[in-house]
Amino acid sequence: MIGFIGSVFSPWYRWSGRKDPANHCCINVATYGPGGRFTMTDRGRSALRVSDDILRVGPSSMRWTGQELVIDIDEIGALPMVSRVRGQVRVTPRANTSVELPLTPDGAHVWRPFAPVSDISVSLEAKGWQWSGHGYFDANFGTRALEEDFGYWTWGRFPTASGATCFYDATRLDGSTLTCAASFDAAGNVSEVDLPQTKPMSRSLWALRRECRADPGHTARQxxxxxxxxxxxxxxxxxxxxxEWTTGVHEALDLRRFRSPLLKPMLAVRVPRVPKWRFNG
Incomplete structure (x- = not known):
């Protein structure tokens, strides 16, 4: 789940000139496995309500209680699996951090890992979509479009015996690189760690280049x-x-591909636009 004010991957936000982030907001939900759904409805300014503790976008919301993040979901899955995605997710940090990482020298992009070690409870209104386990809670902030500054990046978050390890590896458009690896313990303490070099992984279904860190003699695998x-x-x-062997979430992002104008109409099929919303009460 991702809450957006200024939905960075929305074609509607790009076509608008990205002048009004509040007019392009959404709560993105993705579920995996049999019957998995994807929701990323781009909503207008009338659907947005924000306070110190609540982000509400149309029928869905994220609410901080002081001890946990409560996410209430009421969305419609995108094509081709159009159906309702509804329920609640609770993320309970074992500890909160005060870590911020600028992703560019001028601080135009910032990564904020609020709770790299958390517990999560998922209860969605579909068979088999109820479980609890290991969770994670972070945020990214930016004042420029990602594709204005980056060409490619990989990110990973891997549970460890003592907590979790996260890494960012990115190539900026000016030719400089970002390399960051941090280890978090269950109390929220953070330390920089030396991780092995990145190695090629198998390409994705869309032939996207993927890289991940792995010890000498080993290769990461999906x-x-x-x-x-x-x-x-x-x-x-x-x-x-x-x-240490570990299984975690890894992402690869090719922003040179994302810049292609041919991609935006394809994205519009998966990211519908609902410009107006009326709250009850």
Whole structure:
């Protein structure tokens, strides 16, 4: 689940000139496996309500209680699996961090891992979509479009015996690179760690280049597909980092592909636009 004010992957936001982020907001939900759904409805300004503790976008919301993030979902899945996605998700951090990572030297893009080690409880109104386990809660902030500054990046978040390890590896359009690896313990303490070099993985279904870190003599491999797009891939990946086997979420993003104007009409099929909304009460 991702809450957007200024839906960065929405073609409608791009076509609008990205002048009014509040007029292009959404709560994106993706479920995986048999019967999996994808929702990313681009909604207008009238659907947005924001306070210190609540992000509400049309029929769905994210609410911070002081101890947990409660996400109430009431969305419609995109083509070709059009059906209602409704229920509640609760994310309970084991600890919160104060870490911020600028992704560009001028701070135009910032990564904020609020709770890299969390517990999650999922209860959606569909058979088999109820479970609890290991969770994660972060945010990204930006004042420019991603494709204005980046060509390609990979990101990963992998559970460890002591907490979780996250990494960002990116190539900026000016030729510079970003390399960051951080280890978080269950108390929210963070330390920079030296991780092994990135190695090529198998390409995605859309032939997207993928890389992931892995110890010498080992190669990361996909164990579960999650989300495939021409410019983006999310997958459950197994790798060995500093002597520890771990399975976590990995993403690869090719922003050179995303810049293609031919891609935007394709995205519009998966990202419908609902410009007006009226709240009851």
């Amino acid at each position: 164990v579960k597909p999650m989300l495939d797009a021409p410019f983006y891939n999310r997958a459950l990946v197994k790798t060995r980092l500093n002597g």
